[in-house]
Amino acid sequence: MAQRTGAIMTDQLKNWGVEHIYGLPGDSINELIDDIRTSESLDFIQVRHEETASLAASSEAKLTGKLGVCLSIAGPGGVHMLNGLYDAKGDHAPVLAIVGQVSSTAVGTDAFQEINLERMFDDVAVFNKRAQSSEQLPDLLNQAIREAYAQKGVSVLIVPDNLFAEKQKDGASLTTSTYFRPNIFPAQEDMNAARELIEKAEKPVILAGKGTFGAQEELLSFAEKAGAPIILSLLAKGLIPDNHPYCLGHHGQIGTKPAYHAVKETDLLILIGTQFPYSDFFPEGVDGIQIDNKPENIGKYYPVTVGLAGDAKSTLSALTSTMTQTEDTSYLEKYQEKMNEWRISLQKEKREEKTPIQAPQVMYQVEKLLEPGAIVSADVGNVTVWASRFLPFIDQKFLISGQLATMGIGLPGALAAQIVHPDKQVLAICGDGGFSMMMHDFVTAVKYQLPIKVIVLNNEAIGMIQYEQQQMGHLNYQTDLGPVNFAGFAENCGGEGYRIESFDEMETKMKQAFLSDKPAIIDVCIEDMAPLPGHIDYTSAVNYTQYIIKNFFETGSMDLPDMKKAVKRLF
Known part of the structure; x- marks a missing residue:
């Protein structure tokens, strides 16, 4: 019996254990989208940006060890996916990206939205092929997935959309939808x-x-x-x-x-x-x-x-x-x-009760509300240090962008985690800089009724870069961010928002947010401070001292107590 090639591929994906695909519909994948629509075994998770799709697929693969799958149109959609695919490459996560292309009869003619996708994906992918005919697609799909698993990396399958619509015999594939893991042992x-x-x-x-x-x-x-x-x-x-x-x-x-x-x-x-x-x-x-x-x-x-x-x-x-x-x-x-002495010092720091709020205090409130088996998706920046250092895990799981260290990973990671584990508590812990990069997809959590909790550490600055400039002895430049009420944004999206501006209201509002069964943003206004490393080398100390001196002569400030505080924190 003849079937559309796209329908054959959706069945193959199911055979590989794939249950959903992240992406956005569009004119060079609409044929496959229609096959997904009529599939009884494959769900399509619509996001608002293809970078969210690839970051979510990467996060799912890291969390489960199974294949994460994302889908985009040709041209701009493929370009948007690159960052998430590089995240998967850096952290050795098996991911499949199916990328549409202009009609096979138009490839090479500089058609609308046509770019050289094979060349663009060459560096990020362990498998990177464009289908020339519909007959190839079932075998190419199997090969792509096997390569993603075998090399723990990214496979990219580029398909002119018209090929999905062409019919062929079901079962005509020459390969199987199976990967056999090797078992190696040292000499x-x-x-x-x-x-x-x-x-x-x-x-x-x-x-x-x-x-x-x-x-x-x-x-x-x-x-x-x-x-x-x-x-x-x-x-x-x-x-x-x-x-x-x-x-x-x-x-x-x-x-x-x-x-x-x-x-x-x-x-x-x-x-x-x-x-x-x-x-x-x-x-x-x-x-x-x-x-x-x-x-x-x-x-x-x-x-x-x-x-x-x-x-x-x-x-x-x-x-x-x-x-x-x-x-x-x-x-x-x-x-x-x-290490016991180190833990005691952390406990003292995060149990302080004062306003303005500091990030370790927020982590202490989260710690008290963290459930067994919870999944925490942390963004990149100062927030990485606050979460990894001050939020102790017993049996919880941690998601982060490691090798690539891309800002914006927190929210997509939480979306993927809640989709894969609907019964678990899922948190995203983000800085205001990282969250603002991907905040548009909070509406995805609302649409799919994903009860994630997003804690935004709002210091109105790109904190890590600010500290790096100081550590190099430079004055801070363009690291300030404008004030944003993320709690108000959450409510405008149809979720819940909680704005916390003082220590006295933090515990109550945090509990309210965690008790809710709706997606929520907890917008915590924190003091702008850098998390110092466990060890400070001599060069960093000298450079930071140079920053303090430069800042004094640049601003003319005689605020010596603040300068003393900075020096004390460094040494």
Whole structure:
């Protein structure tokens, strides 16, 4: 029986486990849109901007490990999707982008909205093909999805819209809608070498990334036997509870002081399921072990001594079973004590009761309302530090743009999370800069009755850039943002809005918002302050002092108390 090619493809997507597609209808995908409309197995999630579609698809893939799918028209729609696709590429999320193109008879004629899509997507995609005929499409679709899964990346399938409408026999595909995952395991000699390094180490440290999800029990058993504290990459927040005795928090610019010093003092760095790229935060001249299921990643960012090419779960289990129990745990205990001191200092900071409100106080209110299993989608900027440092997780999940670090990810991530997990509590925590980039799609939450809660830390500034300028010794320039009442915007969209301007009203209004079953924006006016890193290097300190001096001579201000406050915060 002959079927439209678009209908065959919607059935294929369902066979691959795809339940919905994010996108916007338009003139170069309308044939496929009609097939989706009549499909009983595939939902179309209409967003207001294609960047939201690709960011949501990327977020869903990160959250579930399954394929995220987005759809756009040719020309401007494809261009809009690029940012979300680069986010998926950077964080190794399997995403399929189906992109329309002008009619196959018009390709190459500079037709209306025609651009060279193959060239544009070449850098972002692991698979990037334009269909030449409808007969190719079922096999190309299978190939695209397999490549996205196999390489944990972006597949782009470009289709002239008329091809979707052409009919062909159902079942004519030469390939199957299946991906078989490989199971690789390290060579025995490498396992032996790793065990020897671990057993002779006196100060081992583990840096675990998102590749360790699914191997939490094995990770903790390994850490206990090795006597090694665990430091997490940002993408691995929630891997183990933040209050776990082996956890030293995050590493890098957003990290904790104990994590920084533990890594600098270690005599063995053990990297597990991470591609932490910040070489300034690694030790020098120290032995290293790296576990990764992609051999090409081993040694990519750190000159490891031993590489274990294998899955984290099976590799850790096998390695732990051959190790002898570490008797000297003095290094672990030293940093457990330092981490407890760090946690106490954070508790003091976020439990302060004062106006103007500071971001750590907001995180404390969120912490009290956070449900087990909740999903938190954090935006990029100062808000990343506030959420990762001051919002402790027990079993919650964290969404963020890691390698690309694109502002605007908070809201699309929350939309995807609530669609995938309708019964879970879903929050977006955004700065006013990041939220204003994608705020138009709050109406998508209203349309689909997604009860997400969006906390906007409103300091009327691009805070992270402001701090970066100061850290470089420059005066601030064009980092101020105009005042926006995001609570009023939420109400105009048909959702609920809560404006919080003083500490005294924060707890009550926050509870009201969280009790609501409607999408809501909680607009919190906060003091403009930068979250200082766990460790401040000498150059940053000198440059920041230069900023203070320049600001004094530029403004002529004699407000010495503020200057003293700034210096005190830095040192």
